[in-house]
Amino acid sequence: MSLPLTSQVFLEVEDLALSYGKSAFGLAGASFSARKGEVIALLGPSGCGKTTLLNLIAGFLVPDHGSIRVAGRSLRGVxxxxxxxxxxxxxxxxxxxLSVEKNVAFGLEAHQVPRQEREPRIADALAMVxxxxxxxxxxxxxxxxxxxRVALARAMVxxxxxxxxDEPLSNLDTLLRKSMREEIRQILDRTGITAVLVTHDQEEALVVADRILLMSNGKIEQIGTPEEIYERPRTEFGARFMAVENIMAGSVCSGDTAGTTVNTAIGQFKCTPCDVVTGANIKIAVRPERMHIVAATSGSQSYENRVTGRVVRSTYHGTYRRLLIAVHGMELIVHAPVSSDDSEYSGDVQLTWRPADTHVLLQ
Amino acid sequence: MTAGATDKAGISWLPGRQAGLALLLAPALVYYFVVLFLPQLEIATASLMAADGRFPVDTNFRRFVTDPFFLSILWRTVRLSVISTLLAVIVAYPIAIYLSQPWRRWRAVVAFAVITPIMISAVARSYGWVIILGPAGLLNQAITGLHLGTDPQHLLYTETGLVIALTHLHLPFMVLPITAALQQIDPSILRASRILGAGSMRTFWRVTLPLTLPGITAGATIVFCLNGSSFVTPALIGGARIPMMSFLIYQQGLDVRDWNFASAVAIVLLLSTSTIVIAHLIWSGRRQRRAAGAA
Known part of the structure; x- marks a missing residue:
């Protein structure tokens, strides 16, 4: 959902921190903001601090320092x-x-909503789900x-x-999870509510959120739209977490606003532009599905970055074929489309990918 | 929730489910038949017998229900048992809350203090209360010492003193089931209540208390029965001045040597406590079935 840039900041989290002694589940100074109606996903592996951050926003935990503001009002001590x-x-x-309707009525009673107003709101909430x-x-x-669904109705009412x-779909099986996350997305869109979603599931964050906070070790690694988080990972952690499996160490050969050239153990590649000085040691990352096999026979399209390698292993994944390709002692993962003639995915192959799909990662 | 699957996976080394269960229950059934049912049968028989051996007669029961003194003893027994049970719920609940919170520092100490009454003989405990409640006892020393009152309070041989002693005596049987019930509550249910706008009081009355009701019911049933049937404590703290049913049975049996009337009193006590307990069980069973959604 695209929002007008004029939308006011609604939820403001500033330098929020909490430590649990030596435990790894703390939060080390998180800052972000959300506009009204925006859906934010806190994404990361378990122990990254995403649930801590959510519980701090809810008020179940008290931060060591930092502030939370909603519509300009501080929530300290609330x-x-x-x-x-x-x-x-x-x-x-x-x-x-409590029965389903009593569960849904609970919040209305607690908020002292007038009795005659409760019934239609309960009916609406249950109809919604x-x-x-x-x-x-x-x-x-x-x-x-x-x-x-009852839990969602009880909260929305x-x-x-x-x-x-908080990980609302993790306890459901795969198929139900996929349909429920689209349903949640629709309900959030329809009601225009501001929401913060905690998840460890990349796809769930991509589908449901307007913006994603990628977290690791109690810190925010990257904040961006689903497209930015998916397409342009900034750190090695972010790249690995978003399943960018091909990560190569290298050094910057030259760079300008048009792009960067990086030397790696398997060749010199053109990458997206970045402000790293020449000679710096960096890592570059390429998604498996953005690497393509150039068929030896046909004149299929070739990009600026090219290497040759040998297919070591090939596994069928339904919508794609996952190839492990050895290139001068390095192993690359390629997701190739399943074709009628899969024989071209064996033996020596030529790999190619675009500079725009080659990202320089911050150290 | 597939009951069928569990049935099929039943214990296979038993001859059959019903037969196997009967086999496992047999020792307990034999034991209860010999040490509980047969003696009870004898008491019931004796209660229907006149002193000269005529049988069956209703003289003993008629004597009990027509004498206001005996009825007052029954009323006192039921009343003090109920009051002490309610008091035990009120005293036990905060202790159970403390014990159910794993981060509490003095949990082990408090748990030990709660359980100790079970480990000490009822006689020793009751004498302890005699010392504390007596005219020159600890409680009176504290009351006068703190200038809360000038005259020594008469607690020994009073209903108040007896209720205090009974409540302490049976407190563990109330604390333990309530603690277990509290520990079973998923913390996120309490968080759900808070974030939905309920303060800690509303959360307690609307969520915590209803969810621990089975624990309270279990504890109350046990404590009520123990109160009604306890003998040593009422005998030492109440004595003949405020007799309870158990004391009356003892007196009629061993002092007056009227075993038939003593048996009738015992049957009356058994019937009145079990009526209350059965009523309570039916009520709570219906409640739990409703919560399970069977209604």
């Missing part, structure tokens, strides 16, 4: 129940002793997907200023 937020939990966290028929059922009578989602 308890969770006065933050005007709502949360969807990984394990759903429905109230087991398609559970109007299950009002009187109890959480344990519902499937995982249905429970997560209070019309929170910020919706927090």
């Amino acid at each position: 308890p969770p129940h006065r933050r005007d937020m709502a949360m969807v939990f990984q394990n759903y966290a429905l109230f087991p002793h 398609g559970l109007s028929d299950s009002r009187t059922r109890y959480p344990r009578q519902l499937s995982g997907g249905q429970q997560q 209070v019309r929170p200023s910020i919706l927090l989602l």
Whole structure:
């Protein structure tokens, strides 16, 4: 969803930090901001501090220093129940002793919404997640997907200023997860709510978020749109986490605004422009699906970066073929389209890729 | 939740599920039959017998229900048992909250302090309370020492003193089930309540308390039965001045030597406590089935 640039900053997190003694789950000074209606994903492996950051925003944890502001108001000392937020939990966290409608009504009662206003809002929220028929059922009578829908309805019904989602889809099976994440995306779009989503699933972050905060070791590695995070990783961690599997060490040979030339153990490659001085030791990264096999027979298109290698292993992945290619003692991973004649993916092959797909990583 | 799968995976080395279960239950059933059912049957028989051996008669029960003194003892027993049970819930709950929080520093110490009453003989414990509650006892020394009152409070041989002692005596049986119930609550459910706008009070009344109700029910049932049937503590702290049913049975049996009337009193006590317990079990069972969504 593209937002007008004039949109005001709504959620502001500044230099937020929390340490748990020696434990690795702390947060070391995170800053970011979100506009109204924006969906932010906190993405990273377990232990990167993303859940800590979410719990700090919710008020379940108290930061060592730093500040959180919503619409200009500081949340310092504001308890969770006065933050005007709502949360969807990984394990759903429905109230087991309450029926579906009572679960949804809980937040309305707690916020002292007038009685006559509650009923239509409960009906709307349940209709939104398609559970109007299950009002009187109890959480344990519902499937995982249905429970997560109730959790979403229960959170949305209070019309929170910020919706927090903590790994909302991790407990669902793959197919359900894919359909649910699109459903969540649609609901967030329709309601225009500001949301912060915690996930370790790259695809989930790409599909659901407007902007992604890539996190590692309690720090924010990179902030960007899904396209930027996917296409232009800035650090080696970011590249590896977003499945950019081909990472080569090299040194900068020359560079200008048009591009950078880098010397590696397997040849000299043209890369995207960057402001690194000549002679500096850096790493470059290329996604497996952006490397192409040039068929020996046909005159298929070739790009500026080229190497020759030998196919060591080839595995079938349905939509693509994953090739392990040895190039002068280095191994590269290539995802090649499945074709009618897969015999061309064997023996000696020529690899080629565009300079625009070759990224210089910050050390 | 597929019950069928568990059934098929049942224990295979047993001859059959029903037969196997009966085999495993047999020792307990034999034991209870010999040491509980047969003696109870004898007491029930004795209660229906007159002093001269005539049988069956309702003289003993008639005597009990027509004498206001005996009825007052039954009423006191039920009343003090209920009061002490409710008091135990109120005292036990905060302790259980403390014990259920793993980060608490003095958890082990508090847990030990709670459990010790079970490890000490009822006689020793009750004498301890006699010393504390007595006219020159610790409690009175503290009251006068802190200028909270001038005259020594009469706690020994009073219902107040008895309730205090009974509550302490049976507290562990209330603390432990409530602690277990609290530990079973998923912390994210409490967080969900907080972030949905409920303060800590609302979260307690609407989420924590309902979810621990099975623990409270279990504890209350045990403590109520123990209160109603306890003998040593009421005998030492209440004695003959405020007799309870257990003391009346003892007195009628061993002092008056009227075994038939003592048996009738025992049957009355058994029936009244079990009526209350069964009513409670039916109510809580219905509640739990409702929560499970079977209704």
